[in-house]
Amino acid sequence: MRRPAPASAVVGVLVLALCGACSALPEIPPMPDGPLPTAPTPTASFDPAAAVRNDLSPDGFDVAERISVRVRNLGCFSLSTGSGFAVGETTLVTNRHVVEDSAELALSTYDGRDVGVRAASIAELADLAVVRTDGELPAVPELATEDPERGDTITVVGYPQGGRLTVTSGRVIARTTDPLNLHLGEVLVTDALVEPGSSGSPALDRRGRVVGVVYAMNEAEQSFIVPVSTLHELLEDDDAFKPVKEESFVCD
Amino acid sequence: MGVTSTPTHETDTQDAVVSAQAEKPPRPRTRARHRRWVLLSVLVLLLGGAVAGDAYLWQVSEAWIERDGQWQVHARSLTTSLGETTTELQDTMAELEVVRGQLDQAQTRISDLADEKAQLGDEHAVVRQLAEYQERVQTAATAVVAALDSCIASQQRLIRWYRDTEEPTDEQLVVLAELGESVGAVCTAAQEAKDALAEELDG
Numbered sequence: 001m002r003r004p005a006p007a008s009a010v011v012g013v014l015v016l017a018l019c020g021a022c023s024a025l026p027e028i029p030p031m032p033d034g035p036l037p038t039a040p041t042p043t044a045s046f047d048p049a050a051a052v053r054n055d056l057s058p059d060g061f062d063v064a065e066r067i068s069v070r071v072r073n074l075g076c077f078s079l080s081t082g083s084g085f086a087v088g089e090t091t092l093v094t095n096r097h098v099v100e101d102s103a104e105l106a107l108s109t110y111d112g113r114d115v116g117v118r119a120a121s122i123a124e125l126a127d128l129a130v131v132r133t134d135g136e137l138p139a140v141p142e143l144a145t146e147d148p149e150r151g152d153t154i155t156v157v158g159y160p161q162g163g164r165l166t167v168t169s170g171r172v173i174a175r176t177t178d179p180l181n182l183h184l185g186e187v188l189v190t191d192a193l194v195e196p197g198s199s200g201s202p203a204l205d206r207r208g209r210v211v212g213v214v215y216a217m218n219e220a221e222q223s224f225i226v227p228v229s230t231l232h233e234l235l236e237d238d239d240a241f242k243p244v245k246e247e248s249f250v251c252d
Numbered sequence: 253m254g255v256t257s258t259p260t261h262e263t264d265t266q267d268a269v270v271s272a273q274a275e276k277p278p279r280p281r282t283r284a285r286h287r288r289w290v291l292l293s294v295l296v297l298l299l300g301g302a303v304a305g306d307a308y309l310w311q312v313s314e315a316w317i318e319r320d321g322q323w324q325v326h327a328r329s330l331t332t333s334l335g336e337t338t339t340e341l342q343d344t345m346a347e348l349e350v351v352r353g354q355l356d357q358a359q360t361r362i363s364d365l366a367d368e369k370a371q372l373g374d375e376h377a378v379v380r381q382l383a384e385y386q387e388r389v390q391t392a393a394t395a396v397v398a399a400l401d402s403c404i405a406s407q408q409r410l411i412r413w414y415r416d417t418e419e420p421t422d423e424q425l426v427v428l429a430e431l432g433e434s435v436g437a438v439c440t441a442a443q444e445a446k447d448a449l450a451e452e453l454d455g
Binding site for chain 2: 014015059060061070072074077079081103104106108109110111112114159162163164165
């Protein structure tokens with residue numbers, strides 16, 4: 001062939017290149033279809049009903065407050081008060097000395113609701129008692145699986161002096177044998193301030209789990225607590241709690 | 253006009269020359285013309301491409317301008333909506349604070365009322381127990397009074413019998429002795445009941 005052949009090829013290549021470039025061009029951006037966004041899309045979902053179920057109570061009270069029960073022990077010409085807390089829908093735990101020598105037991109919840117008493121049982125190996133109720137208790141806490149360690153923060157919720165529901169905090173400072181010989185085994189010593197009437201109050205950890213039951217105090221303003229491990233042992237033992245004789249509920 | 257024909261022999265001569273020169277490289281003049289043709293073609297193609305590109309970019313630009321206008325309108329709408337929503341949120345937050353305060357007050361009130369009810373319950377229980385005790389004391393006192401009445405009545409009957417009987421027979425004396433023992437028992441029981449009540453009241 002003659003010389004013009006390469007030139008035609010160059011032209012052809014240019015044509016192809018132009019066509020290729022045209023085909024490689026992006027299409028004109030389409031206009032938005034449908035309505036444009038009118039409100040920010042939430043990044044996380046919020047279910048108020050679930051929040052109420054899990055974290056909030058219907059009336060805004062904490063679970064720690066809702067589990068606490070005031071115990072009135074009307075003896076023969078004597079009246080004393082203590083505290084307790086629910087461990088089941090119709091079962092609560094308090095101290096043995098709170099329900100002993102009683103002619104009449106009366107329970108009331110954080111909101112003043114009265115709850116009838118069906119039966120009471122006391123433990124022989126610890127200053128603990130179980131009271132069965134006629135009606136349902138407002139809330140049931142979780143029991144911790146292990147005792148708190150020294151230095152752990154606890155919260156005590158109860159009715160000191162039989163008065164208003166009170167929340168106090170403190171730390172576990174030691175384990176010791178029971179100074180009152182009411183309890184077989186070690187008990188916890190805390191610096192949480194309690195008063196007469198606080199007996200039977202639950203001691204809660206940071207997660208709101210029950211880690212013990214207040215049962216005594218000393219002059220150094222230290223409180224003594226039955227550890228939750230003992231509570232577990234006694235609750236799992238069918239023979240640990242003996243029913244309070246009905247005769248003891250009647251004054252002569 | 254008349255000088256258009258070319259002698260045949262000259263054409264033949266030229267063809268012979270061209271054919272004779274075909275095997276040789278093109279002459280510079282022909283090559284230059286060819287290069288111009290190629291260059292012209294390339295320029296035309298480039299010009300065509302540039303025109304096509306301009307048209308495309310023009311359309312894209314127009315589309316983006318139109319879209320930008322829509323977005324600006326929408327952005328202004330969203331800004332207005334955001335402002336309204338922010339205001340509503342602030343109002344809602346303020347209301348929430350008020351409600352929280354009311355809830356705190358309600359909780360405090362509930363706790364106060366629960367405490368008052370518990371204290372009243374304690375007082376009521378004590379008063380009720382005291383009332384029951386007083387009722388039992390009243391019942392016991394009534395029984396003591398009845399026993400003492402019975403004792404007094406028996407003693408009065410015994411006194412009347414002694415007064416009305418001047419010379420009792422032996423049988424009457426036996427009955428009198430039994431009656432005296434009976435009266436003594438009644439009065440002793442009454443005395444014991446009175447002592448027990450007094451001790452209970454003193455205790």
